[in-house]
Amino acid sequence: MRQFFKKKLMQDIEKEAAKQGTAGSDEDNCQENSENIHEWEKLLLRSNDYQKTFYVNQRTGKKFCFAFMSTLVDESIIQQSALPYLLEGDFIHLNDVKRLLPIADVQVSGDNSEIERKLFNGYILLTLEDVEDQFVFLAAQKEVVRSVAQPEVEFSVIGPKESFVESLDQNLNLIRKRVPVKELIIENYIVGSLSNSSVAILYMEGITNKDNVNTVIQRVKDIEFDEITDSSYIVQLISDNQNSPFPQLLDTERPDRVAAILAEGKVAILVDGSPHALIGPTTLVEFFGSFEDYFLNYLLSSFFRLIRLFAVAFSILITPIYVAALSYHYELIPKDLLSTLITSRREIPLPPILEALFLELTIELLREAGARLPTKVGQTIGIVGGIVIGTASVEAGLTSNVLLIIVALAALASFTTPVYRMGNTIRLLRFPFLFFAELWGLLGIVVSFSFLLTHLLRLTSLGRPFLEPLYPPRVTDFKDAIIRLPFTRQYNRPQYLRTENPKRFSKKKAKEKKDIDE
């Protein structure tokens, strides 16, 4: 009850003060029009959400002024932890603010150039009437944060279920909690001439290679762009080869994955407003390892990784091989299999390449339509596409049964890539292979494979070879590449990262084994 009264009293006082304030400010406004408007304020005053209010302290009679962006500021902070104290306390000098207010982030400053940035970061600008060259910033950010949800792109059945959100602070909190040591360094940079996005670069002091960190910092600093809306902008702007269809930085929405790669000695980049962190340097094989692999026994996860690699090869090559074999090398196919193929293709008027292109395009259309439509309608698309178009085109004699199976399997296989971006790349890769297969059969497939291999060989991720450990061949890095060895074998950090401390833990202890019956 007493509390209630106190509150009520305060509100009354506030109102009164506000009245006085506004009364006073009317007068000031007239003056301001002529002289009191600062240069930095002119544009701000045209925006509706820029607020500037004058108040008078009741004890000392000091006049002070609040300026802030109402869209960015949590007004309850003003009402509860700023105004009551400033109106009633012994407020004479600006330095008194720190003593009077129960707000942690209070900064006294005299730098005019800071004002605009601070205002847009959700600070309140507090000025005294007669003090021109000094002012105070009060932190009062409005936090509109989506709650931490389950990862959707990299969902795992086992393991942690949190994923990043759009707020950088929240994301950093999720990572800090998993790596609570002073060696984890978080550096902040502002990128984008209009968006002023803060980009956080995370690395482990004493583990991460300095060259890698400096490369990232330099590239982030060199970014010239106006509006950075997502981390995918950063990826495209700082990649080594921007003309490559391959992603050269891994992106993840899992804080646990970021914590794990920081411990390995990689660099992470987080962008405010993006629920995806970027990881580099990375390698091709890393894109085929799901993070869930680490939650499973090493035998299982090695097996699944091999399946995925097979799936990728299958997905890219199977349709081109079909086209090559049926257009040129039907001698390749054993007699029994050939008769099956002939039966299924007997009624088809189209050459294999057109047949394949028709089906591949259908699948791409379905996928694109499914991705653009709301979930509920999307399901219908799946049924219409998969069942109706598929069956109908076979019955209409446009495509053969065998090819329908092959294309559907290839599409299925391409979904096994754990990183969505890589899946998209694989979708694209199939088409050059198809054209070369039509041109020169198997020879064409090998030629296009050579192009692909060369491209991959030439790619680097933050200056480190992208194909490692396949090339340059480094046997020790195979422990966590195509297969994954048990954790007790992972005593060294990956070699290609050139970490400052290559030992993860003592090899000796891990290798100690008890004798039988001891």
Next chain:
Amino acid sequence: MQQPVPERLQISPFLVLYLIMSMQIGIGVLGYQRIIAQAAGFDAWMSVLGAGLSIHIIVWMIYKICQTVEGDIVAANVYVFGKKFGHLISTVFIVYLLIFALAVLRTFIEVIQVWMFPEINAFLYSFVFLLLSVYIIFGGFRTVTGIAFFCIVLPSYLLLTFSFALKYAEFRNLLPLFDHSIKEMLTSAYNMSLTYLGFEIPIFFYPFIKDAPKSQKWAHLGVFLTTIIYTALAIVTFSYFSEAYLAKSIWATLEMWKIVTMPFVERFEYIGIANWNLVILPNICIALWGASMILKRAYKLKQRKGVIIMALICLAAIPFFDTRLKINLLNDWTAKIGFAVTYGYIPFLFFATMIAKKVKNK
């Protein structure tokens, strides 16, 4: 002594193994059996072994030369003959590498024409192939080495396919041993030279090897493995073919693939030839890279331009070799020049370098 190559452009010593093997194994292996059997009959496999062992001496000489002059062939030529004359001799090596690349590419196209696509457009195929090579060389020597590495590792499964021929092998074909004169054996070994060519390449990229002296054992191992493969393949071939039949088989290796059958694949030679595209890729890349590198070192021509010029010369020359006879002539000459360069000039350069070193030290 030449300017050292920065470390980020250098390769690990053990990769020399792959470079040498990938350069040696090329087009010759598809049909060398008939050629060597012409002189020494089914004793020729000993010539293969002997010729392979003799290579080690040349490789040893190459490393000695490079260590003495601390550089590649251009540095060695300058060291011995002075700038003007040295560069002139280096030009001969450009021509040799160019002819080598041309012979490999044209012969492979012939294989394609005979076995897969009689109507394939040789010019278009060469264009795409050379475009690929230029793209590889633009990635620098490390990319070239990477291609050499993958082009040994990926097609290595093809070795297993020759075991299908073992089912029909008649090893008594090889008997009696030592049925031929030394002269015949030596002729056979000489005929083997085109197939073995390629072991001389360390002399071109020696400065690009990290810890170069350490790579010597890998170079020897590479040559040794190639020798083993060739000898084993020769023995398998001789036990599979009869002497009279082999005399008519121009591409004996390919013919052995004909009997390979698996539940899902027949006529394996299509797959084999398509894969061979990978095997000859490093041949052409290393040759073009070497030629353009000598151009750069001797005549200060940017390698980017040099590669394109070399590739264009190759491309322009392809249409001139349009008959079996001309291609044969090209191969014969490549073998002759290669033999002269490796067994003639390199020992000569070795002794000249040793003498020059003594003179300079005084």
